[in-house]
Amino acid sequence: MDRIRVLGGRPLRGSIAISGAKNAALPLMIASLLSEETLVLDNVPRLADVAQLQHILGNHGVDIMVSGKRVGDNENAGQTLQLSAKNIVDTTAPYHLVSKMRASFWVIGPLVARMGEAKVSMPGGCAIGTRPVDFHLDALRALGAEIDIEQGYVLARAPRGLKGARITFPKVSVGATHTALMAASLAYGETLIENAACEPEVADVAACLEKMGAQIEGAGTATVRVQGAKKLRGARHAVLPDRIETGTYAIAVAMAGGDVVLAGARPELLQSALDILKQAGAEIGVTNEGIRVKRDGTGLAPIEVETAPFPGFPTDLQAQLMALMTRARGTSKIVETIFENRFMHVQELARLGARIHLNGDTATIEGVERLKGAPVMATDLRASVSLVIAGLASEGETMVHRVYHLDRGFERLEQKLAQCGAAIERVAG
Numbered sequence: 119m120d121r122i123r124v125l126g127g128r129p130l131r132g133s134i135a136i137s138g139a140k141n142a143a144l145p146l147m148i149a150s151l152l153s154e155e156t157l158v159l160d161n162v163p164r165l166a167d168v169a170q171l172q173h174i175l176g177n178h179g180v181d182i183m184v185s186g187k188r189v190g191d192n193e194n195a196g197q198t199l200q201l202s203a204k205n206i207v208d209t210t211a212p213y214h215l216v217s218k219m220r221a222s223f224w225v226i227g228p229l230v231a232r233m234g235e236a237k238v239s240m241p242g243g244c245a246i247g248t249r250p251v252d253f254h255l256d257a258l259r260a261l262g263a264e265i266d267i268e269q270g271y272v273l274a275r276a277p278r279g280l281k282g283a284r285i286t287f288p289k290v291s292v293g294a295t296h297t298a299l300m301a302a303s304l305a306y307g308e309t310l311i312e313n314a315a316c317e318p319e320v321a322d323v324a325a326c327l328e329k330m331g332a333q334i335e336g337a338g339t340a341t342v343r344v345q346g347a348k349k350l351r352g353a354r355h356a357v358l359p360d361r362i363e364t365g366t367y368a369i370a371v372a373m374a375g376g377d378v379v380l381a382g383a384r385p386e387l388l389q390s391a392l393d394i395l396k397q398a399g400a401e402i403g404v405t406n407e408g409i410r411v412k413r414d415g416t417g418l419a420p421i422e423v424e425t426a427p428f429p430g431f432p433t434d435l436q437a438q439l440m441a442l443m444t445r446a447r448g449t450s451k452i453v454e455t456i457f458e459n460r461f462m463h464v465q466e467l468a469r470l471g472a473r474i475h476l477n478g479d480t481a482t483i484e485g486v487e488r489l490k491g492a493p494v495m496a497t498d499l500r501a502s503v504s505l506v507i508a509g510l511a512s513e514g515e516t517m518v519h520r521v522y523h524l525d526r527g528f529e530r531l532e533q534k535l536a537q538c539g540a541a542i543e544r545v546a547g
């Protein structure tokens with residue numbers, strides 16, 4: 119298994135190209151199941167999760183072509199996928215595939231909407247919490263699907279199609295909003311989704327569904343109205359930039375010091391995180407190219423923050439921010455309100471000398487003078503990258519084990535950081 123070696127103490131200078139958003143690319147790929155015609159997606163990141171979803175969609179019969187670059191394209195520019203779900207040959211998503219990637223459960227909405235049936239394995243628990251799927255199932259029931267659970271599989275049936283309805287989520291869920299939006303796009307009549315997730319990735323998927331022929335109002339707000347179409351057509355759509363990757367590198371610069379332009383990043387996608395970084399002492403500017411992050415040798419101020427649905431501070435940046443706060447001058451507090459067990463990085467950060475106290479959903483971080491490199495273990499995607507960030511400011515060598523977690527969601531992480539001067543490399547085997 120590959121490892122990543124980081125030698126701390128070098129500032130970051132230069133430019134990092136921000137990739138397309140993983141959490142938009144995945145549901146956009148799944149949306150291809152809604153149409154017999156081809157969906158072309160540009161700016162798709164090269165990630166293990168994208169490859170895994172290609173495999174899963176292939177199992178349903180989706181024909182996927184990964185096209186090359188255009189003249190003048192940078193060799194690392196996002197890839198273009200052409201997904202054609204003309205013939206869906208199988209409406210079952212088996213356990214061995216769904217268990218590898220939770221978002222693959224989301225095929226359930228498009229499959230039942232278009233094919234009248236779907237049999238999808240329950241995704242099971244994962245490292246950051248129990249993560250049930252009840253909101254997805256309630257949304258499909260509201261749209262007229264019959265739902266049964268048998269031997270770990272959800273069976274959804276709507277032989278005469280889905281029908282528009284009012285769906286009110288008890289709590290904001292990104293995934294359940296995707297399910298409701300995609301299913302409603304092929305349902306008969308109007309669907310009203312209340313307490314919908316406002317995340318930019320939801321709005322991006324809605325924009326693509328509109329190009330495919332659904333009429334959607336209010337995407338990106340808590341109240342979304344969808345007029346379903348009898349059939350959806352093919353379309354072409356570019357995935358929006360990854361706000362979590364953007365925030366991660368912004369935090370890395372705040373941690374290591376330096377001056378980096380995050381090329382292609384859009385500040386409005388992560389304003390709350392940028393505000394927190396300013397409070398902590400980073401200089402944030404907006405340029406024609408993207409976002410510029412600077413920090414000179416001055417100390418970091420402690421912060422207090424709660425994770426929240428968009429536009430609040432994202433749970434997907436919580437671990438990275440915690441790594442940063444281990445070096446603040448004073449005591450910080452981070453409350454995790456979205457997932458009940460997303461603190462796996464705490465014990466690993468402690469191995470580097472961090473002082474963090476956990477009490478339920480609250481982490482209290484006492485800033486320390488120095489961190490010292492050590493071997494650490496990646497546990498989930500965002501936790502892993504927090505260890506890399508901590509390594510950038512630790513004395514000596516930090517070796518991050520089990521980096522396959524990182525490859526699920528960060529494209530060329532070590533190259534992007536190394537090209538800005540970090541001493542970081544992948545060690546094979």
Ligand code: EPZ
Nearest residue numbers: 141221249250251252253254291292293294434456457499
């Ligand atoms: C999405 O997960 C993201 N995944 C996550 O990113 C992200 O952390 C999360 O949204 C929150 O922003 C993708 O987009 C692929 P939720 P999702 O449904 O949709 C509860 C990463 O690192 N809930 O918004 O699965 C749930 O337990 C990943 O890239 C129910 O109770 O998250 C949680 O407490 C990790 N019942 C809360 O809602 C349900 O049916 C929010 O979860 C669904 C969710």
